[in-house]
Amino acid sequence: MAENLIEARKITKVYPDGTQALFEVDFAVQAGEVHGLLGENGAGKSTLTKILSGLLSPTSGTILWKGKKVRFGSPREALKAGIGMVHQHFALVGPYTGLENIALGAEGVRILGPVRTRWIGKKVENIMDRSGLRVPLDVPVEDLPVGVQQRLEILKVLVREVELLILDEPTAVLTPQEVDELFSVLRSLASLGKSVVLITHKLREVLEVTDRVTVLRHGKLVTVRPTRETSLEELASSMVGREMPRMRGRTNRSGGKEVLRVENLVVPGVGGKPAVRGVSFSVHEGEILGVAGVQGNGQTELVEAMVGLRPWTGKVELNGKSLAGLGPAQVAALGLAHIPEDRQGMGLILPFSVAENAVLGKLRPFTDRVGGLRWRKIFRSTADLIQRFSVQTSGPRAQARSLSGGNQQRLVVGRELSKAPELLIANQPTRGLDIAATHYIRETLLKLRDEGLALLLISADLDEIFELSDRVAVMYNGTFTGISPVEKLDRERVGLLMGGLTFEEARG
Amino acid sequence: MRVVLESLGALVLGLVIGALIMAVWGRDPWASYRALFEGAWGNTRALASSVSRSLPLVLTGLTFAIGVRAGLFNIGAQGQMIIGAIVGLSSALLALPAGFKLPVAMVLSALAGVLWALPVALLKLLRGVSEVISTIMLNWVAHWLALYLVVRKLSDPVRGERTFQVPVGMRFPLIQGELTWALVVSLLAALFLYWLLWYHAKGYEIRAAGLNPKAATTAGISVRRSILLAILLGGACAAWAGAIQVLGRFPYAITSDLAILGSLGFDGIAVALIGRNHPLGVLAGAFFFGTLATGAARMGLRGIPIDMIQIIQGVIVVSMAIPEAFRLLRVKKTSVPTKGKS
Structure with missing residues (x-):
């Protein structure tokens, strides 16, 4: 059993309005694996990852990062520790080039003057070579297709030398070809020893790219399985549950107009x-x-x-x-x-x-x-x-x-x-x-x-x-x-x- | 009801801060305020002056207020007001029977205001240009155009510093002191917009479009048409503000410093904020402005320097405008769509 890079124990999250989003959920990611996080809307996937990346704090439960207990007060702290999240909605400055966007997040806040990019260019090239994540760096990002913008977001996080990369429904905006490219990037990141959490509700993606999968339903942990040992049917039924609601559809349909x-x-x-x-x-x-x-x-x-x-x-x-x-x-x-x-x-x-x-x-x-x-x-x-x-x-x-x-x-x-x-x-x-x-x-x-x-x-x-x-x-x-x-x-x-x-x- | 109380509270606060300022500079606040209100309301002549000075502000205030109701930040009243004044004055050049001159001048100036506002609406609806930008630019175009016309085309051959005067038969008749029957114009405009906004389908649509354009669109309301209507109505109101100035106030002409027009358009923004962007509130806000303007003269007689009077006016106006300005900002902030948790 490989060592857990991050481990969340008995995480419970109750929102201020009383919504119980998570109930005593355990979640662990090993170093160098692509881990699928599967569930329907409202299952608690986003809440869990927001807690891991410091955006939310849990109501109760503990988080271990490399075996040590941690509590992140903000995404900045989590990023510093080595956890980066790519959200569904990108945070890119449209008229800036790719490199400027990367430098913008990395150099901290400067009120005046242009973004300085020279110091970081080499590093970005280096990461692009190793991960296979190619992005044109000298074009305003608003001119780039969505798939490329997403790669840029990932690159932005990688430059900060993260060890855990969390992707929230990354394929929602992508074409099938872009999805394939993204997955090969994720595999190569894993082979470099980085860990990836892939939030999704698409069963095929889980089977295609992940090593292990965690399924959540209604804020509770349903199952954690090595992907190899599971199947489409099993994942589908753990995602939606087995119990049948009473059906009140009309069986004797009179064939209306x-x-x-x-x-x-x-x-x-x-x-x-x-x-x-x-x-x-x-x-x-x-x-x-x-x-x-x-x-x-x-x-x-x-x-x-x-x-x-x-x-x-x-x-x-x-x-x-x-x-x-x-x-x-x-x-x-x-x-x-x-x-x-x-x-x-x-x-x-x-x-x-x-x-x-x-x-x-x-x-x-x-x-x-x-x-x-x-x-x-x-x-x-x-x-x-x-x-x-x-x-x-x-x-x-x-x-x-x-x-x-x-x-x-x-x-x-x-x-x-x-x-x-x-x-x-x-x-x-x-x-x-x-x-x-x-x-x-x-x-x-x-x-x-x-x-x-x-x-x-x-x-x-x-x-x-x-x-x-x-x-x-x-x-x-x-x-x-x-x-x-x-x-x-x-x-x-x-x-x-x-x-x-x-x-x-x-x-x- | 709550908004009225808020506004009264803000008024008291403004008066108190003004009193503190006077006290710090060694003036007697009590005596000064007495001078202010006696000067503004103390006798019929003074009251007539306060009301008279509020009349154009009612109209420019309505321009801003109906803009806000439609979700706009329309600060074009200044330019539209100037154009209205120029066209109202120029109507004197038309050969018309005496009885027709004044109504025709008012109609023409309203049309001119609508035309001056039309590019604002077209730029916004067709090209997505913010009304803030286009109105600021058109304000300056109107300003310099008016100066050119006043100095070069409409000037009085005998008195070069101003235009020719509006002929006597074309002026608004006096009621009392300097108050003229322009009173009816401002009152009717305010009452009409009040009726439109709360008792007519078009006004309902304007308010719906201003408060929640997405829900309005979903319900089949044309947000674009509402915006167009609000901008054009605003243009007509502002133009009338300029027209009743030249047609209803001495010297019945425009001097080359445009003094008679001043910053009536911009003051209308403050008037509308004080009046909570409600047509009837605008009436109250404008009367308050007229009061300050008239009463300030009496304060000056009591030895309060003009600068301090203006500071105190400013403090009172700002404190009264704060509640509504605050609300506007908050609405803007909360109307940004927020992503729900999932």
Whole structure:
């Protein structure tokens, strides 16, 4: 057994708002290994690595670095000790060259004058030669592709002579070729004796590049295994768990009218890489189509495109009418209602009153001929909505900000449903809500389904997908890896699909 | 209600600091403040003067306030105000029946203000240019253009230091002292914007777009159209501030130092902050400014040096503007998207 470079013992982390992110998790990385850290959204991967790299401090538990107990107060201290983290969001200065960016972090703060780079150039060349991590150093980084920018971030950390490199979902922004190159770099770093922690939810990546893998679920350690001794199936089931939620999908489907038809939908993402790559599906009356998948696989872009917030190509038809080229107001007018994934950022205007929020996006019936607001009618309708959807608030004049998350979401849901839609898109409708509000929202969605509404549910919560959906699609890397009636699926298979396998592979 | 109390608290604080300054320099704060408020409100003539001086500030204050409501930092009132004054004055050159002159001058100056503000909106919406930059530049263009016109094109052949005077039939009629019926213009503008913002769909959209552009867009509100409307309405208001100065205040002309226009546009920013960017608050803020301006003259008579009066004015204004300025900064900071923990 090789010596542990870093060892975390019984790490517990409770956030100030009471969220328990980690519960007595043990985690160890050996010198010279690539260690996979696998888990769904909210499993605690990011929290754990933020603790290791000094960004957060644990509520309890100890960290041993080279056998000695340590406590890092800041990322700077951790970096000094030899632990560097590359975050998903890069910290590069766009107009500066690669070398300037590297020097900027390494030389400390200077208020005046240009960045001095001469002293570090040799060292960087040296590291590039040894690791195979080639980056053009004399080009402004904003002109570099994302994959190269990421290599630069890694280089920035390596220059500080770290021994443990933590990468947070590094492949999320990369093309397949860039992923291959990154992995070969990681292997060569390991052969130089450095240790790498790779945070991911992609099963294949774990199998391809890691030596050992740690799986977290709901803030708890599930398993630690040498990668060689494990399999896709085993990893998938440890990631998503085995217990089946009760399914309430409707098995005797009456074959309602097709409401939404999407064919070959392509949505451009950042940096020219399409975020949605040719998705086709349909949603019928009285049906919930659930889209499962780890966040960041194109769900946001898919929804924003359909509701008119993003440009797209392909075909989207609502009741036979094309949505091509329509903006949010026109799409809504055709009968598409939308519960946005970010209720505080997109669904509500927090400084507005409950009443003002209750008519957001449906002001027309509340104005007179010259556009004047009919406040009495607005208040009456809001009071009605508050009652019908049990929104806990001091009244229509209360600021939306003063409502709890669950009541804010009830307000959004109530508002969207009062638009009498043909199709409702619910994007992560219960994320972050307490149990009562979650239950209420799910019951409401099921009731609407039974009343004949067509629903598209996007959720990263597998329990929710299984509990509500009649059919399930799994989204991975901008495409649907499969659509199937919910009763033909189980968690393990969905877990495999979420991890990037195709339907056929997941079946076999 | 809370904001009114905050503002009153800030006013008291400002007065106290001002009193301390006077006390340190050996003046009697109590007597000075009495002089200030007696000078501003002591008789109808003084009160008329305070109100009169507040009228253009109401309009430039509205320009900034409606900008903030739409999420803008529109500091273009100064330039738009100058253009409004020039066009209001130049309208005298049109051959019109006497009764029409004043209304036509007001309409033309409002149009000029809208046109002067239009590039700000177009640059922002089409090219993403910050309104802060474009308005500062256009303010200077307006300033030097006005100087050129005042000195070269509109000057009075007999009195070279100023333009020709607005003919008598075209001036705002006097009500009392120096107060004119321009009062109605400022009051109506403030009431109109109040109605627009809280009792009309367009105003609702402006406020929604200003507070949360992403949610507004998601709800089908055109943030771009709201910004355009707020900039253009602001341009019209500011232009009127300049127009009511030349058409309603002695010498009914523009001197070559533009003294009659001064920094009305920039003062409007402070007025709006004191008034918490609410049209009715702007009325109060402008009246407060008018009070300070009129009362300061009486303080001067009591032997307080003009510099100290200005310091005290500044202290009071700054302390009153702080609560709103603080809120603006905080909104800016919290509106930056933060990544959730996962």
